[in-house]
Amino acid sequence: MRIGVFGDVHANFAALEAVLTALEAEECDVLVCTGDVVGYGPSPAECIARLRERQVPCVLGNHDKYVTLLADPSLEKLDPAVRAAITWTQGVLSMDDLRWLAALPFRFDGDGFAVIHGCLGPHRWRYIVDGPSLAEHFAYQDVPLVFSGHSHLPILGTQAPGRPPRLGFLSQARIPAGVKAVLNPGSVGQPRDRDPRAAAAVYEADSRTVRVLRVAYDIAATQVLMRQAGLPERFVERLAEGR
Ligand code: ZN
Numbered sequence: 001m002r003i004g005v006f007g008d009v010h011a012n013f014a015a016l017e018a019v020l021t022a023l024e025a026e027e028c029d030v031l032v033c034t035g036d037v038v039g040y041g042p043s044p045a046e047c048i049a050r051l052r053e054r055q056v057p058c059v060l061g062n063h064d065k066y067v068t069l070l071a072d073p074s075l076e077k078l079d080p081a082v083r084a085a086i087t088w089t090q091g092v093l094s095m096d097d098l099r100w101l102a103a104l105p106f107r108f109d110g111d112g113f114a115v116i117h118g119c120l121g122p123h124r125w126r127y128i129v130d131g132p133s134l135a136e137h138f139a140y141q142d143v144p145l146v147f148s149g150h151s152h153l154p155i156l157g158t159q160a161p162g163r164p165p166r167l168g169f170l171s172q173a174r175i176p177a178g179v180k181a182v183l184n185p186g187s188v189g190q191p192r193d194r195d196p197r198a199a200a201a202v203y204e205a206d207s208r209t210v211r212v213l214r215v216a217y218d219i220a221a222t223q224v225l226m227r228q229a230g231l232p233e234r235f236v237e238r239l240a241e242g243r
Pocket residue numbers: 008010036061063150151152
């Protein structure tokens with residue numbers, strides 16, 4: 001079985017289309033989405049429509065959650081620019097799309113793997129980016145393999161029995177049998193590893209190998225839409241830099 005993994009789409013429809021085309025060419029048997037379909041970007045409705053039409057199993061990201069909240073105290077703590085993008089997104093989505101977002105599960109379980117957005121355990125929006133966060137996540141990981149998003153960085157965390165957890169940047173790897181793994185495919189719509197191309201991963205269950213794809217898309221076209229929508233300039237500029 002070949003699994004196409006992608007997430008952190010962030011309402012970037014041009015990037016999503018490019019990634020779906022690339023995953024189609026890879027002849028994946030199933031696709032899964034690690035959440036954050038919306039937030040930051042200019043095309044939330046288009047991205048939701050495409051995922052619904054393709055019936056891609058998708059989990060709830062923190063931005064997906066924020067968009068479904070109104071007058072919630074947790075929104076007050078957000079960076080004002082993030083909040084501006086959330087408010088703009090709320091204004092352009094239909095009630096039906098908001099309901100779809102609100103109904104996304106925290107976790108999706110497949111055959112031998114689970115999909116989440118952040119981290120297992122009590123801190124669900126913790127970034128898995130270092131030893132302590134990886135160790136906390138693994139303490140709660142009850143399946144061999146987890147696909148996760150949130151940090152927008154393609155990374156692989158592994159833990160062999162009786163050994164300390166290890167974390168590294170991912171381009172391609174083979175996960176040895178009996179080793180626990182958490183894999184982040186990077187971000188479709190707002191990469192942060194200094195490579196502005198959209199990211200996704202292909203996991204081969206039979207050989208336990210994983211490969212990150214980088215897919216060029218029309219960044220300038222997304223930036224034009226963001227400026228037209230009046231989204232914060234900081235989010236527009238970072239797309240071209242991949243940070
Ligand atoms: Zn995100």
